[in-house]
Amino acid sequence: MRNRFIIPLLAFALLVVVLGVGIKRSPDKQVIQSVLIGKPAPQFTLPSLTEPGTNVSSQQLRGKPYVLNVWGTWCQACQMEHPQLMKIRELGQVPLIGLNWRDQDDLALGWLAQLGNPYAHVAVDKQGRTAIDLGVYGAPETFLIDARGIIVHKHIGPLTVEIWKRDFEPLLGARPQAGPT
Amino acid sequence: MMRKLALLLLAMLLALPAFAIDPTNIPDPKLQARYQSLTHELRCMQCLNQSIADSPVELAGELRQEVRDMVVAGKSDEEIRDFMVARYGEFILFRPRFSARNLWLWLGPGILLLAGAVIAVRIIRQRAELVDQDDQPLEEEAGRR
Numbered sequence: 001m002r003n004r005f006i007i008p009l010l011a012f013a014l015l016v017v018v019l020g021v022g023i024k025r026s027p028d029k030q031v032i033q034s035v036l037i038g039k040p041a042p043q044f045t046l047p048s049l050t051e052p053g054t055n056v057s058s059q060q061l062r063g064k065p066y067v068l069n070v071w072g073t074w075c076q077a078c079q080m081e082h083p084q085l086m087k088i089r090e091l092g093q094v095p096l097i098g099l100n101w102r103d104q105d106d107l108a109l110g111w112l113a114q115l116g117n118p119y120a121h122v123a124v125d126k127q128g129r130t131a132i133d134l135g136v137y138g139a140p141e142t143f144l145i146d147a148r149g150i151i152v153h154k155h156i157g158p159l160t161v162e163i164w165k166r167d168f169e170p171l172l173g174a175r176p177q178a179g180p181t
Numbered sequence: 182m183m184r185k186l187a188l189l190l191l192a193m194l195l196a197l198p199a200f201a202i203d204p205t206n207i208p209d210p211k212l213q214a215r216y217q218s219l220t221h222e223l224r225c226m227q228c229l230n231q232s233i234a235d236s237p238v239e240l241a242g243e244l245r246q247e248v249r250d251m252v253v254a255g256k257s258d259e260e261i262r263d264f265m266v267a268r269y270g271e272f273i274l275f276r277p278r279f280s281a282r283n284l285w286l287w288l289g290p291g292i293l294l295l296a297g298a299v300i301a302v303r304i305i306r307q308r309a310e311l312v313d314q315d316d317q318p319l320e321e322e323a324g325r326r
Contacts, residue, residue: 008300132268
């Protein structure tokens with residue numbers, strides 16, 4: 001009598017293990033892992049919002065790590081995130097570069113004038129091509145790009161100082177510094 | 182009769198939004214067909230269970246535009262899929278590609294089904310034998326009486 005149940009029980013146990021491992025290992029489906037981690041950031045040359053007549057390009061940013069923050073004035077969560085970005089800027093560890101996504105220049109400038117400008121430069125991506133190259137699917141999203149231009153980390157959703165300290169800071173010292181910090 | 186007509190009309194009206202979302206019409210019918218097929222294959226990353234063909238969000242519109250531009254520029258279906266996967270990961274494809282990583286995804290259900298069938302056959306055979314065994318004692322008893 002017992003023999004008949006052993007095989008189905010074992011099969012069931014195996015299934016539980018396989019599915020359990022799968023569930024534990026799967027990333028939170030709300031936040032899909034970026035496939036670009038470890039890959040070079042896409043090249044971009046975009047007009048600057050705050051320095052009209054000049055461009056912001058990935059080439060010119062190479063050599064030092066930087067943070068790329070995708071935002072838009074139409075994005076509620078970006079507005080919530082803003083004060084946190086100001087605080088992160090105050091930490092002074094790494095320049096913040098803004099990617100103004102599918103927005104209007106006058107609205108964006110007004111926003112920065114009103115709320116403050118945490119960005120060293122703001123690149124304007126009206127068509128959204130660079131955002132697509134970055135695999136962005138909602139704002140705000142924030143990338144940490146190292147001195148070699150490799151995407152080291154991506155955060156989806158509003159950034160906070162807490163998340164910065166937990167996820168971004170540890171990665172800042174990871175690359176060997178060529179000279180004095 | 183009127184009720185049926187009304188129901189038909191209602192059904193047709195409900196179907197209208199599907200056309201409103203993506204009015205793209207590429208003049209070349211072959212390209213249009215490929216565009217339609219591709220946009221139905223790609224997942225909208227903001228509304229995860231809709232294709233970019235059906236999703237009303239802006240991102241879906243942008244990605245549809247990308248697909249359109251690439252189709253018109255002469256890129257192959259594979260190249261377009263590669264473009265999307267390079268940026269958004271395999272997850273953007275509704276039909277995951279057959280690769281070493283996805284092997285279990287594709288073969289798993291088939292293997293489980295096969296295993297289940299084998300087990301089922303064995304159990305049925307065992308039961309059949311037991312039934313045979315049950316028959317005999319009765320006959321013997323009948324014989325003894």
